[in-house]
Amino acid sequence: MNRRNAPKTRKIGAISFIAPEILQLNNQAKLLWMADVPNETARIDLYFDAGLRQGKNAVVSITSSMLLSGTKEIGSTEIHSKLDDLGAFFDIGLSHEGVMVSLYALKKNMLEAFKILFESIQNANFPEQEFNEIQAEKIQNFKINMTRVSVLAQRSFQQHIYHKSPYAELSEEIDLETTRRSDLINFHHEHYKKGVFKIAIVGALQEQQIAAIKALVTPHCITNELSFHTAFCNKAGSFHIEKKDAVQTAIRIGRTLFNKKHDDFLDISILSTVLGDYFGSRLMKNIREDKGYTYGIGTAIAETGGSGYFLIGSEVGSEHLKATLIEIKKEMNLLQSEKISQEELQLVKNHLLGQLLKMSDGPYAMMDLFLSVESYQMTSDFYNAYIQRIHDVNPEVLMEIAQKYLNWDEMSVISAG
Amino acid sequence: MIEFDKYKLDNGLTVILHYDATTPMAVVNTLYDVGARDENEDKTGFAHLFEHLMFGGSVNVEDFDKELQKAGGESNAFTSNDLTNYYEIIPANNIETALWLESDRMLSLAFTEKSLEVQRNVVIEEFKQRYLNQPYGDVWLELRPLAYEKHPYKWATIGKDIAHIENAVMQDVKDFFKKYYCPANAILCISGNFDSEKIEGLIEKYYGSIPGGIKPARLLPFEPEQKNFRERIIDRDVPADAFYYAFKMSERKNIGYYLGDFLSDAIGKDQSSLLNISLKKEQGLVSEINAFITGSHDHGLFLITGKLSEGIDFKTLDEALWEKLNEIKKIGFSERKLNSLKNKLSTAKAFQEQGLLNRSISLSLFELLGDANGINEEIEIYNQIENKDILHFAQSTLLKENCSLLKINKSK
Numbered sequence: 001m002n003r004r005n006a007p008k009t010r011k012i013g014a015i016s017f018i019a020p021e022i023l024q025l026n027n028q029a030k031l032l033w034m035a036d037v038p039n040e041t042a043r044i045d046l047y048f049d050a051g052l053r054q055g056k057n058a059v060v061s062i063t064s065s066m067l068l069s070g071t072k073e074i075g076s077t078e079i080h081s082k083l084d085d086l087g088a089f090f091d092i093g094l095s096h097e098g099v100m101v102s103l104y105a106l107k108k109n110m111l112e113a114f115k116i117l118f119e120s121i122q123n124a125n126f127p128e129q130e131f132n133e134i135q136a137e138k139i140q141n142f143k144i145n146m147t148r149v150s151v152l153a154q155r156s157f158q159q160h161i162y163h164k165s166p167y168a169e170l171s172e173e174i175d176l177e178t179t180r181r182s183d184l185i186n187f188h189h190e191h192y193k194k195g196v197f198k199i200a201i202v203g204a205l206q207e208q209q210i211a212a213i214k215a216l217v218t219p220h221c222i223t224n225e226l227s228f229h230t231a232f233c234n235k236a237g238s239f240h241i242e243k244k245d246a247v248q249t250a251i252r253i254g255r256t257l258f259n260k261k262h263d264d265f266l267d268i269s270i271l272s273t274v275l276g277d278y279f280g281s282r283l284m285k286n287i288r289e290d291k292g293y294t295y296g297i298g299t300a301i302a303e304t305g306g307s308g309y310f311l312i313g314s315e316v317g318s319e320h321l322k323a324t325l326i327e328i329k330k331e332m333n334l335l336q337s338e339k340i341s342q343e344e345l346q347l348v349k350n351h352l353l354g355q356l357l358k359m360s361d362g363p364y365a366m367m368d369l370f371l372s373v374e375s376y377q378m379t380s381d382f383y384n385a386y387i388q389r390i391h392d393v394n395p396e397v398l399m400e401i402a403q404k405y406l407n408w409d410e411m412s413v414i415s416a417g
Numbered sequence: 418m419i420e421f422d423k424y425k426l427d428n429g430l431t432v433i434l435h436y437d438a439t440t441p442m443a444v445v446n447t448l449y450d451v452g453a454r455d456e457n458e459d460k461t462g463f464a465h466l467f468e469h470l471m472f473g474g475s476v477n478v479e480d481f482d483k484e485l486q487k488a489g490g491e492s493n494a495f496t497s498n499d500l501t502n503y504y505e506i507i508p509a510n511n512i513e514t515a516l517w518l519e520s521d522r523m524l525s526l527a528f529t530e531k532s533l534e535v536q537r538n539v540v541i542e543e544f545k546q547r548y549l550n551q552p553y554g555d556v557w558l559e560l561r562p563l564a565y566e567k568h569p570y571k572w573a574t575i576g577k578d579i580a581h582i583e584n585a586v587m588q589d590v591k592d593f594f595k596k597y598y599c600p601a602n603a604i605l606c607i608s609g610n611f612d613s614e615k616i617e618g619l620i621e622k623y624y625g626s627i628p629g630g631i632k633p634a635r636l637l638p639f640e641p642e643q644k645n646f647r648e649r650i651i652d653r654d655v656p657a658d659a660f661y662y663a664f665k666m667s668e669r670k671n672i673g674y675y676l677g678d679f680l681s682d683a684i685g686k687d688q689s690s691l692l693n694i695s696l697k698k699e700q701g702l703v704s705e706i707n708a709f710i711t712g713s714h715d716h717g718l719f720l721i722t723g724k725l726s727e728g729i730d731f732k733t734l735d736e737a738l739w740e741k742l743n744e745i746k747k748i749g750f751s752e753r754k755l756n757s758l759k760n761k762l763s764t765a766k767a768f769q770e771q772g773l774l775n776r777s778i779s780l781s782l783f784e785l786l787g788d789a790n791g792i793n794e795e796i797e798i799y800n801q802i803e804n805k806d807i808l809h810f811a812q813s814t815l816l817k818e819n820c821s822l823l824k825i826n827k828s829k
Binding site: 001003004006007008009010012013015038039040041076077080081084085086087088089104105106109129130133136137140141143144146147148149246247248278279280288289290291292293294295315316317346347348350351353354355357358360361362364 | 507
């Protein structure tokens with residue numbers, strides 16, 4: 001054996017994407033079920049049309065934190081103890097587009113745990129004492145977060161990327177302080193009582209259990225079509241937020257783009273990977289592995305219901321801010337002026353296929369893949385098209401895409417430190 | 418039940434094979450029995466710096482990541498006070514690439530000056546990002562030397578001083594590699610959808626000829642039993658006062674580890690835990706309170722940490738906390754509470770074991786502790802826990818003289 005020679009690698013074969021069964025709950029809301037799970041675990045994701053875009057950030061956020069804080073009949077401690085007895089746990093995620101409550105349990109306990117969870121959410125009455133407690137906690141967390149350069153940069157980035165749109169709203173301490181319990185009650189009434197737009201179940205539950213969940217949820221589903229803000233345009237230019245004595249400076253650079261419904265989505269995703277979305281990417285190689293300015297730097301394509309954006313993020317030693325920005329600009333220009341080599345492109349293609357294979361490993365991963373296309377009224381075909389595009393894409397196309405979307409002058413360039 | 422096979426190569430490398438036909442992936446996990454506890458007190462942070470250097474090219478392969486990415490794989494690593502762990506996740510039909518790469522860097526590194534210089538800078542930025550430029554980020558840098566007087570757990574994995582990283586030289590790197598990075602000091606766990614007929618041959622091909630080395634003896638300073646309460650108060654520019662109660666507890670292999678883990682869940686894991694209900698909800702003294710253990714292989718720590726509510730002082734919290742701890746030492750927990758904790762542990766374990774990488778790392782960790790099959794035994798250990806065990810643990814651990822308390826005063 002000659003250790004200098006790499007072993008032969010084999011191409012990644014076809015991936016068969018498994019779609020969940022889809023049941024209509026009413027004319028708008030759906031239940032997705034991935035039943036083929038070879039073990040005892042189960043997960044239910046419950047989606048409410050109660051995201052940040054539906055109200056004042058402070059109100060929306062406190063409401064989502066208090067969904068399991070008590071009803072007229074039963075207090076928060078008892079709700080949590082009942083879920084504990086069943087060995088169940090949950091988490092709650094909030095975005096502009098919605099609130100997702102995920103419940104995890106062994107399948108034998110799932111139906112019972114779900115009933116407790118769902119009824120608690122539907123009958124939440126936001127007890128005064130719990131409200132005061134969570135409000136104080138949020139205010140303290142807010143103050144702590146505002147000492148982080150990453151948060152300062154991210155907030156400013158959000159304002160610039162969603163410039164002059166409802167998504168640009170940021171909550172301040174005063175907003176948390178002035179929120180009233182009645183605001184939550186009203187918001188809950190408007191956006192939770194008839195707010196379910198999707199429920200996704202992974203687990204080998206029985207048909208009658210699914211039917212029971214369906215019956216429980218259906219009366220609380222939305223009846224009007226979801227609608228999302230689509231017209232975003234970022235405010236370009238450089239903006240700095242001063243934070244005294246910070247030893248690192250956070251950087252966020254980006255521009256408004258689109259989501260996966262757009263024809264250029266796959267190409268810009270591939271280009272973003274080349275630039276900064278894997279360990280061997282150009283930015284990682286340059287800023288971290290050559291210069292040592294940072295612990296990490298990366299790019300992403302983020303999507304919203306009606307739009308999306310491109311993002312570069314990093315935290316760099318404060319003395320390296322200027323040099324880092326120059327290098328990032330240089331890397332973006334390079335993608336616009338020089339075609340990527342076949343060798344590098346082939347590496348990125350292999351990397352992307354490997355990632356996709358990993359992301360489709362097992363029923364939970366398959367459900368998550370499906371959910372991220374279903375939100376855009378698309379099917380698993382998207383992934384087959386993606387694989388095809390990874391094979392087909394060429395250096396000329398990527399250079400054109402870079403010229404189209406990676407113009408430095410169109411970027412919002414935020415630094416905090 | 419997680420099935421696996423285990424054997425040793427002639428050079429002393431421990432091999433664990435865990436086959437899973439349901440996944441298209443494979444994981445190659447390599448654990449080296451070396452962590453920050455093995456460092457010299459004037460060269461701390463070295464095990465972790467070394468982990469970075471492992472990606473800087475090996476004797477026959479210039480660019481580790483590039484070769485792995487070509488094969489559709491990805492890699493990462495972590496260092497703790499106890500151990501260093503590397504893994505590759507790769508499409509199963511390209512597993513040979515991961516074996517080639519991982520075995521070559523076990524054989525020898527390239528040791529380039531450029532890599533050392535760059536990674537020193539990267540680690541310094543990591544130090545800043547995680548420890549210096551975050552609110553409460555330096556807590557562990559302060560708490561460890563308070564809780565440990567002699568044992569090397571008194572410094573954090575990142576190192577106790579940036580200067581130690583800045584001053585690292587190539588000879589240090591070479592010595593470290595020679596001493597710790599050899600088959601006799603490593604555990605290789607391969608899991609996923611590999612070809613069962615061929616895997617042992619492949620392992621022999623890539624690893625069989627690496628000189629075995631000698632497993633270094635570990636002679637660490639013994640931490641004397643703590644006899645007096647310790648307290649340290651520091652001022653930081655943060656918005657809320659914070660507290661960290663650290664109690665010494667047993668080593669990882671002792672049953673005390675499981676009892677400590679269980680008790681910490683009971684009093685401070687989530688909203689229905691005892692301290693959350695009493696100190697946060699009922700008394701409003703804290704905005705958050707948590708309990709957890711470090712799980713260190715040598716004597717570990719049982720921690721109760723949190724932040725004071727606006728307008729509450731440390732003394733009030735301290736009195737209320739000890740009242741609760743004394744109550745636990747007297748009565749422990751109800752049967753219902755014990756059962757619900759056991760149920761939650763079972764659910765959590767079932768979810769963790771979905772992931773191929775988790776299984777791979779766990780098998781390696783348990784093997785380091787003495788037997789990979791520990792992965793299949795831990796739930797039963799938790800299930801056997803009774804109230805009297807918890808009482809005993811609490812009575813012998815949650816003692817004032819066994820406690821080190823770090824307080825962070827907010828800027829006024």
